[in-house]
Amino acid sequence: xxxxxxxxxxxxxxxxxxxxxxxxxxxxxxxxxxxxxxxxxxxxxxxxxxxxxxxxxxxxxxxxxxxxxxxxxxxxxxxxxxxxxxxxxxxxxxxxxxxxxxxxxxxxxxxxxxxxxxxxxxxxxxxxxxxxxxxxxxxxxxxxxxxxxxxxxxxxxxxxx
Amino acid sequence: xxxxxxxxxxxxxxxxxxxxxxxxxxxxxxxxxxxxxxxxxxxxxxxxxxxxxxxxxxxxxxxxxxxxxxxxxxxxxxxxxxxxxxxxxxxxxxxxxxxxxxxxxxxxxxxxxxxxxxxxxxxxxxxxxxxxxxxxxxxxxxxxxxxxxxxxxxxxxxxxxxxxxxxxxxxxxxxxxxxxxxxxxxxxxxxxxxxxxxxxxxxxxxxxxxxxxxxxxxxxxxxxxxxxxxxxxxxxxxxxxxxxxxxxxxxxxxxxxxx
Numbered sequence: 412x413x414x415x416x417x418x419x420x421x422x423x424x425x426x427x428x429x430x431x432x433x434x435x436x437x438x439x440x441x442x443x444x445x446x447x448x449x450x451x452x453x454x455x456x457x458x459x460x461x462x463x464x465x466x467x468x469x470x471x472x473x474x475x476x477x478x479x480x481x482x483x484x485x486x487x488x489x490x491x492x493x494x495x496x497x498x499x500x501x502x503x504x505x506x507x508x509x510x511x512x513x514x515x516x517x518x519x520x521x522x523x524x525x526x527x528x529x530x531x532x533x534x535x536x537x538x539x540x541x542x543x544x545x546x547x548x549x550x551x552x553x554x555x556x557x558x559x560x561x562x563x564x565x566x567x568x569x570x571x572x
Numbered sequence: 573x574x575x576x577x578x579x580x581x582x583x584x585x586x587x588x589x590x591x592x593x594x595x596x597x598x599x600x601x602x603x604x605x606x607x608x609x610x611x612x613x614x615x616x617x618x619x620x621x622x623x624x625x626x627x628x629x630x631x632x633x634x635x636x637x638x639x640x641x642x643x644x645x646x647x648x649x650x651x652x653x654x655x656x657x658x659x660x661x662x663x664x665x666x667x668x669x670x671x672x673x674x675x676x677x678x679x680x681x682x683x684x685x686x687x688x689x690x691x692x693x694x695x696x697x698x699x700x701x702x703x704x705x706x707x708x709x710x711x712x713x714x715x716x717x718x719x720x721x722x723x724x725x726x727x728x729x730x731x732x733x734x735x736x737x738x739x740x741x742x743x744x745x746x747x748x749x750x751x752x753x754x755x756x757x758x759x760x761x762x763x764x765x766x767x768x769x770x771x772x773x774x775x776x777x778x779x780x781x782x783x784x785x786x787x788x789x790x791x792x793x794x795x796x797x798x799x800x801x802x803x804x805x806x807x808x809x810x811x812x813x814x815x816x817x818x819x820x821x822x823x824x825x826x827x828x829x830x831x
Contacts, residue, residue, distance in 0.1 A: 413580075
């Protein structure tokens with residue numbers, strides 16, 4: 412096939428979109444669905460700015476063909492907070508701990524943190540560093556990001572009992 | 573960066589994927605895509621992609637008849653979290669967890685790591701130490717050692733369906749990836765040791781060459797000086813970078829000290 416129609420659920424909303432065989436998921440999210448929180452940066456799978464959660468796993472949308480996503484359940488940064496008034500604990504911790512500077516890497520960083528905490532609710536510093544190894548930040552030096560993830564983990568453990 | 577135009581094919585099983593691979597012009601299998609799509613953006617000229625990631629006959633991790641079988645399209649993350657892998661192939665689990673990044677491990681498949689035939693691939697040396705066999709659709713079972721003599725030949729027109737390992741709990745295992753910094757760096761070498769009731773194998777991937785070149789068993793390991801000398805000889809043939817050679821020699825000495 413050279414093009415096809417796919418049905419994807421993004422942040423709980425199902426969309427039907429036409430894509431070319433060579434269309435990348437990041438392009439569908441940004442250009443067709445206008446979800447521009449997902450960044451397209453290196454395009455090589457090295458920086459992690461395009462990270463989204465697909466069927467429960469963090470993946471790189473710049474290395475994913477959209478035509479292979481038919482039926483997928485996708486979360487982007489826009490779908491993380493419960494409402495416009497209440498941020499997700501990870502987002503709140505990133506703000507509280509000063510883990511955001513220019514903000515370009517932040518969506519990917521937060522979604523990688525979410526995947527990490529979904530799979531390991533009480534990570535060590537080393538596990539946080541490993542969990543975020545696929546996300547590059549050129550501003551913060553990572554210390555505040557690791558602090559934020561630790562803080563978020565604590566908050567989420569309290570919420571989840 | 574946008575991808576060049578190509579046609580995408582979605583076969584229903586491995587047999588039809590293999591037929592497409594042989595019939596279509598400039599065809600390439602696509603599993604995790606973490607290497608292939610990257611190359612497509614840069615240099616590769618591929619007219620037809622054959623998507624195999626979702627094929628059920630390339631999936632599954634099972635223990636049966638004394639063997640641990642891992643479907644070639646299983647992602648590295650799913651493999652590393654599998655209980656049978658933890659029990660029978662802890663070195664593979666360790667090697668996977670040192671490899672790339674969480675996102676890459678969630679996407680990349682074990683078959684892709686093997687069939688991309690890259691000199692710096694992390695897993696072949698570990699699989700070799702564990703006595704792995706590769707099950708191809710048309711060529712049947714090929715031992716890892718045999719495969720590594722001509723990996724591109726085996727992968728060119730056939731599909732790797734599964735990786736089969738003896739389901740034996742290791743008595744001892746050790747894995748070291750160089751450089752020591754985890755994940756994001758491309759490795760320039762790895763050292764692997766696996767000991768079961770039946771065998772004791774040390775392998776090394778020396779980075780600049782593919783296949784893995786150093787395989788020595790129990791006899792040589794009993795004489796550490798001989799093992800060391802043999803390693804240095806092999807290394808100087810296959811690794812031309814002086815600094816890397818020095819690092820690997822130092823690491824090797826340390827690695828074999830308590831084997």
